[in-house]
Amino acid sequence: MERKRQMDDNTPLEPPPKRRTSTPLGHNRIVAPALPSAATPRMCEVCGEDKSINSFPNATQVSSHDHEHDVCHECFTMHLDVEVDSKMWDQVSCPQCPSLLQQHEIQNLATPECFAKYARFARRAALSSNPDYRYCFSTSCESGQVHEGQEPVFSCQECGHRHCTVCEVDWHKDETCEQYQSRNQVQKEYEAESEATLQATSKPCPNCQARIEKSDGCDHMLCSQCQHQFCWACLADFIPIARHGLHNHHPDCPNHRPAGDNNEDMIAHAGAMLLMANGRFQEMLEEVFGFRLQ
Ligand SMILES: [Zn+2]
Ligand SMILES: [Zn+2]
Ligand SMILES: [Zn+2]
Ligand SMILES: [Zn+2]
Ligand SMILES: [Zn+2]
Ligand SMILES: [Zn+2]
Ligand SMILES: [Zn+2]
Known part of the structure; x- marks a missing residue:
């Protein structure tokens, strides 16, 4: 800060001080710029x-x-x-x-x-601008190299990891590309099929997301993981339905009934379903039905 004050005090006749030198600057005195x-x-x-x-x-x-x-x-x-x-x-x-x-x-x-x-x-x-440049498939390796010729297998010069440049997967030892691809195709179809089946016969619990399978014709689901109860068709929470009626289903749900037009059988069924759930529902059962499970 000393330097700054001195610079401010300089008369206009003085040449500007050389930047960032520590040469002392005198007052009213010509100072040669420090080389x-x-x-x-x-x-x-x-x-x-x-x-x-x-x-x-x-x-x-x-x-x-x-x-x-x-x-x-x-x-x-x-x-x-x-x-x-x-x-x-x-x-x-x-x-x-x-x-x-x-x-x-x-x-x-x-x-x-x-x-x-x-x-x-x-x-x-520079190498990767070459169209034959391939990166190593190992997740722990950042290397790559130019891969030329007909041989599908890429062997990393850095880590030795091998992959197939045709199928673009880790090297399928003991299989040709055709064998690998047809086996993979069958497996993919099978997986897609079982996934479709799973999607059709199960839904995630709206409370805990655990996959709940529908085993019988009943739409009232009880999650085995969190004990949440919900309607299979519309995923509505089951407790307001049991307490206040079927108008608490989603309007598009086949189980929905307008308020005031409640089907007594279905309400009774709802009560029976609630009885099946014990533990944390005890208090609620008492409140809704006026009794406690033994
Ligand atoms: Zn620069
Ligand atoms: Zn520095
Ligand atoms: Zn590698
Ligand atoms: Zn292959
Ligand atoms: Zn759940
Ligand atoms: Zn039912
Ligand atoms: Zn419903």
Whole structure:
């Protein structure tokens, strides 16, 4: 802050002080602009430390920018670590401006590990523009390679994982592609069929989502998992139906009756169903029917 105050006090006759030098500025005295030298520290924009000029990238190391380089080597290197890890390989940019960095600039300023990673990403991007490039199917491997020729099996050079490039599945050992595909087709049809059967004969409990199978003709379902009772046809909660009547079914439900036109048999059936549910329904049974289960 001392430096700032002195700059404000400067008379207009004085040349502007060189940026970020610690050369003391006198009052009413011409001060020659300090030339950068190894002995003149500069402040890093990122870490705020005063460092010698050699601690900053020079114009050869970072050639594609028209600004001074005010981020020290250490901070520049850390910036590159983050950039290479978090961005597309060709989007790595300068810490001070939006300019993208050239490969030689990254090579000059990144750690060898960081540059190797960058080079690997760049190489993979170049390869993957090849239509014969295939990624490894292993979920723990990010590698890929150009796969040419008629042989369907892809063997990853990085991890050894194998997959079929024709069927696009993990390698079907002991089967040809035709054998694998016809077996897979039969299996898929079977699975689709059993899924359709399951969809037709079961529904998720509206309370706990457990799959409830309909075993007889009765529409009053009792979830074996959470004891929730509901109507199979309209999924309406069964308790208001038992308490207040069949108008509590959905209007489109075959079990629905208009209010005041309640079918006594169905109400009685509802009561019987409630009796089947014990435990947590005891209190409610008492309230609705005026008695307790033994
Ligand atoms: Zn720094
Ligand atoms: Zn820049
Ligand atoms: Zn692999
Ligand atoms: Zn295959
Ligand atoms: Zn349930
Ligand atoms: Zn019933
Ligand atoms: Zn219903």
